[in-house]
Amino acid sequence: MEYLVMLPGPTNVPNRVMNAMLAPIINHRSEDFRILYRSIIEKTQRLFQTQGDIVLLSSSGTGAVEASVVNLIKKGDKVVIPVNGEFSTRLADLIDSWGGQSIRIESPFGENPPFEKFEEVFDKHKDIKALYAVYNETSTGTTIRYMDKLGDLCSRNDCFFIADSVSILGGDELPVDKWNIDLCLTASQKAIAAPPGVSPISISSKAKKYIQENSAPILYFNLKRYFKYYQEHYETPFTPALPLCYAYDEALNLIFEEGLANRIERHRRCADAFYEGLGAMGLTPYAKPDARSNVVIAVNYLPGVDDKKFRDLLSNEFKILIAGGFGNLKGKVFRIGSMGEVNKYHVVRTLSAIESALRMMNIEVPSGAINKAITKL
Amino acid sequence: MEYLVMLPGPTNVPNRVMNAMLAPIINHRSEDFRILYRSIIEKTQRLFQTQGDIVLLSSSGTGAVEASVVNLIKKGDKVVIPVNGEFSTRLADLIDSWGGQSIRIESPFGENPPFEKFEEVFDKHKDIKALYAVYNETSTGTTIRYMDKLGDLCSRNDCFFIADSVSILGGDELPVDKWNIDLCLTASQKAIAAPPGVSPISISSKAKKYIQENSAPILYFNLKRYFKYYQEHYETPFTPALPLCYAYDEALNLIFEEGLANRIERHRRCADAFYEGLGAMGLTPYAKPDARSNVVIAVNYLPGVDDKKFRDLLSNEFKILIAGGFGNLKGKVFRIGSMGEVNKYHVVRTLSAIESALRMMNIEVPSGAINKAITKL
The missing domain is CATH 3.40.640.10 (Type I PLP-dependent aspartate aminotransferase-like (Major domain))
Structure with missing residues (x-):
């Protein structure tokens, strides 16, 4: 698979x-x-x-x-x-x-x-x-x-x-x-x-x-x-x-x-879309605004969301792999690699799965996140 | 290729x-x-x-x-x-x-x-x-x-x-x-x-x-x-x-x-066949008899055989890759890896190509080498 x-x-x-x-x-x-x-x-x-x-x-x-x-x-x-x-x-x-x-x-x-x-x-x-x-x-x-x-x-x-x-x-x-x-x-x-x-x-x-x-x-x-x-x-x-x-x-x-400049620009757009979409779901980036990465999107968990359960849902039900936190951040953040071949499809599918997984875990998530993300792509 | x-x-x-x-x-x-x-x-x-x-x-x-x-x-x-x-x-x-x-x-x-x-x-x-x-x-x-x-x-x-x-x-x-x-x-x-x-x-x-x-x-x-x-x-x-x-x-x-014991035995037989066949062509192993490897067959060049020309012939005309000598042995020996998947086919095809390449280089080679090698396989 x-x-x-x-x-x-x-x-x-x-x-x-x-x-x-x-x-x-x-x-x-x-x-x-x-x-x-x-x-x-x-x-x-x-x-x-x-x-x-x-x-x-x-x-x-x-x-x-x-x-x-x-x-x-x-x-x-x-x-x-x-x-x-x-x-x-x-x-x-x-x-x-x-x-x-x-x-x-x-x-x-x-x-x-x-x-x-x-x-x-x-x-x-x-x-x-x-x-x-x-x-x-x-x-x-x-x-x-x-x-x-x-x-x-x-x-x-x-x-x-x-x-x-x-x-x-x-x-x-x-x-x-x-x-x-x-x-x-x-x-x-x-x-x-x-x-x-x-x-x-x-x-x-x-x-x-x-x-x-x-x-x-x-x-x-x-x-x-x-x-x-x-x-x-x-x-x-x-x-x-x-x-x-x-x-x-x-x-x-x-x-x-593709061209190196185009590739870098694509990474920037995909990162912007991730930050926009996740923000619209009520999630906040871990990094301060002037230090946010365009390739690794680290996101704070909402209170009550269990890291293992959330990532297992994404992996088992949606076949999407994302990473957890490292060291002290274990259980506190999840991390999305928005790199390499990442494009609109990857962003939309990942945001959609995150939205669905949070709802499956009985977390209330505002609507409209994907529409907002798409404006950045 | x-x-x-x-x-x-x-x-x-x-x-x-x-x-x-x-x-x-x-x-x-x-x-x-x-x-x-x-x-x-x-x-x-x-x-x-x-x-x-x-x-x-x-x-x-x-x-x-x-x-x-x-x-x-x-x-x-x-x-x-x-x-x-x-x-x-x-x-x-x-x-x-x-x-x-x-x-x-x-x-x-x-x-x-x-x-x-x-x-x-x-x-x-x-x-x-x-x-x-x-x-x-x-x-x-x-x-x-x-x-x-x-x-x-x-x-x-x-x-x-x-x-x-x-x-x-x-x-x-x-x-x-x-x-x-x-x-x-x-x-x-x-x-x-x-x-x-x-x-x-x-x-x-x-x-x-x-x-x-x-x-x-x-x-x-x-x-x-x-x-x-x-x-x-x-x-x-x-x-x-x-x-x-x-x-x-x-x-x-x-x-x-395959079984590890069978695999080791196959390597031994293929090495024996290489030494037998090469010997029948008048070539001598570089290593002393009690130290000869069953996986790397190092062979002294006959006088007048140019290393590059010989190995280029094998590579270009016969599509067989063998190695030259290292350091002080450069130009003096060639080395055959008789390892991994090596079997009768590899031994016979390699010996045949070596025999032909030597003859193409106007070196006299006695007949019968492959028949002798096969007795060991």
């Missing part, structure tokens, strides 16, 4: 992309693979809007996050990181366990710290090695809307700028070079709408130089090896997840057939 | 396994996934012949190798490792770069050190933390035939025993518990005949206890997290490569339909 997958990753994968996985097995040390991999790298550069290097890891997005830390951070390095959710906390913890010294700019979940806080930290510390920012905090549906200013700040302070863009790249603005991002990382199964298992990273020339001169003490995520293999052979150092490479390549084709 | 994939990984993948990747996308935090993952874990325990824990990483085999090092080895730990090829060298280098202190037992490529060398090292050093052995050295077609004795030696010396079984598990004997292996690691795309991208590891209760009490400073390959997520939810800590999980599960089904 096929679900409508409205999760914040994995998402619905178009048939063309699924079927691409059936391409016959090839030698990953042959011209067949080199042609595929060069095509992937060049298209990924377009997607990231970068002239920098691209590496495709065979791992989940967490692998890409880890690669960004183990290749760049050394013992005692000061690293600034805004923390306001599950994934930013986990990233800050990783930086510390790896030997870095995180300087956490905390803000309540669902809000971003005022930009001035970053300026204050940089004024106070003159030896900051890197700033890590989770562009879209998947656990709270919160997006940082001043990434460009963070990039400028890092440039002025000669500090690396790393954007964890796992759940957002392909679904919202992200011009990597324009925003001065040194390492930008994402995963295949979110707004790119491919199956999970491969994760691209972009690397600026400045970061590349540092990484080549300071080889990391690990092997699988050693970016220096990836640079070498690509430069010498257009290959990866380790056996790539071939079927997922084909699928990812086809997902990139779909992105450029 | 579909190749006959006679590489030492990836290998030919049966259609049933390829098609399993098309299963609809599910939530990896749901009962749908838990049922799949439990089935994978239980079948992998049978395949490894272990009662220990199993973790399935979404990475290539190198990721599993890395996990075995970063979770077990601390700064200054003494680690014994036989080194006689590309992969054992790389593993020893990783141990050192991670902070361990490798004690390398070197032997010429294509040979294994006498077992007594290990006893000598353990007599000399009373504080050895672990012994790592590459069970099958893919770069030279060399298999260690005294893994059971290494396991006993480790048990007697209270030392961890780690078997890098990436290119052999599923194609030769490997009773993990019987051989006292603490960590055994492999990959999906070798003798298991699934697509590349997932890598199972088994962990003994002794190793598990150590890993839980000594959390590694990394995230993606942090085995402690995998134990916790499996114990609490039958899930993985990070988004798994779902299509590859389905494929791997189906590959396991095929293994047990």
Whole structure:
């Protein structure tokens, strides 16, 4: 039975992309693979809007996050990181366990710290090695809307700028070079709408130089090896997840057939429609208005609505998958992934099912939500 | 165009396994996934012949190798490792770069050190933390035939025993518990005949206890997290490569339909046939007789046979993929992956093409090789 997958990753994968996985097995040390991999790298550069290097890891997005830390951070390095959710906390913890010294700019979940806080930290510390920012905090549906200013700040302070863009790249603005991002990382199964298992990273020339001169003490995520293999052979150092490479390549084709700007605009419209429709049902977003995500819609539960019962109804009776809350937010919010292939059909079907499920649970819901949502689409 | 994939990984993948990747996308935090993952874990325990824990990483085999090092080895730990090829060298280098202190037992490529060398090292050093052995050295077609004795030696010396079984598990004997292996690691795309991208590891209760009490400073390959997520939810800590999980599960089904003992016997017969047939053509194996692999057949080139020209002929005219030599062996040997689905058809077609290609290159080849090979099948 096929679900409508409205999760914040994995998402619905178009048939063309699924079927691409059936391409016959090839030698990953042959011209067949080199042609595929060069095509992937060049298209990924377009997607990231970068002239920098691209590496495709065979791992989940967490692998890409880890690669960004183990290749760049050394013992005692000061690293600034805004923390306001599950994934930013986990990233800050990783930086510390790896030997870095995180300087956490905390803000309540669902809000971003005022930009001035970053300026204050940089004024106070003159030896900051890197700033890590989770562009879209998947656990709270919160997006940082001043990434460009963070990039400028890092440039002025000669500090690396790393954007964890796992759940957002392909679904919202992200011009990597324009925003001065040194390492930008994402995963295949979110707004790119491919199956999970491969994760691209972009690397600026400045970061590349540092990484080549300071080889990391690990092997699988050693970016220096990836640079070498690509430069010498257009290959990866380790056996790539071939079927997922084909699928990812086809997902990139779909992105450029639609046009990146159109795709981002579609995500914005669908998010607006979700917020409008859910608001009309009396539901409120978890994130503050200036921080609301266009790809992960996190919504507060109405009092008395049981998370498990609600999501089981959606899954069992309506065949729609949405996510619950993470950590402290478990049972308090539900989250809709409005990403990848999301369009009018997905929005209307999901809103309709939510409305029906709430009524089935004897919650009074005002009429007219879908009509209001449609005005945004 | 579909190749006959006679590489030492990836290998030919049966259609049933390829098609399993098309299963609809599910939530990896749901009962749908838990049922799949439990089935994978239980079948992998049978395949490894272990009662220990199993973790399935979404990475290539190198990721599993890395996990075995970063979770077990601390700064200054003494680690014994036989080194006689590309992969054992790389593993020893990783141990050192991670902070361990490798004690390398070197032997010429294509040979294994006498077992007594290990006893000598353990007599000399009373504080050895672990012994790592590459069970099958893919770069030279060399298999260690005294893994059971290494396991006993480790048990007697209270030392961890780690078997890098990436290119052999599923194609030769490997009773993990019987051989006292603490960590055994492999990959999906070798003798298991699934697509590349997932890598199972088994962990003994002794190793598990150590890993839980000594959390590694990394995230993606942090085995402690995998134990916790499996114990609490039958899930993985990070988004798994779902299509590859389905494929791997189906590959396991095929293994047990055939029977593991039958499968190992089939690999042995096919290897015997390859060695017999190639020998009848006047070609010699690279590995010494007591160390010859049943899964990777490494063969010395006859004088005057150009590696690229020979393999291009096989690939372009016969649609058969075989591998060249690695590192120092580049141009000196070719390697046939005789693993996974390999059967009489694969052996005969490959031998026939090799015979024809050599003749096309004006090399004199005695007749009758295939008839001799067939007697072994």
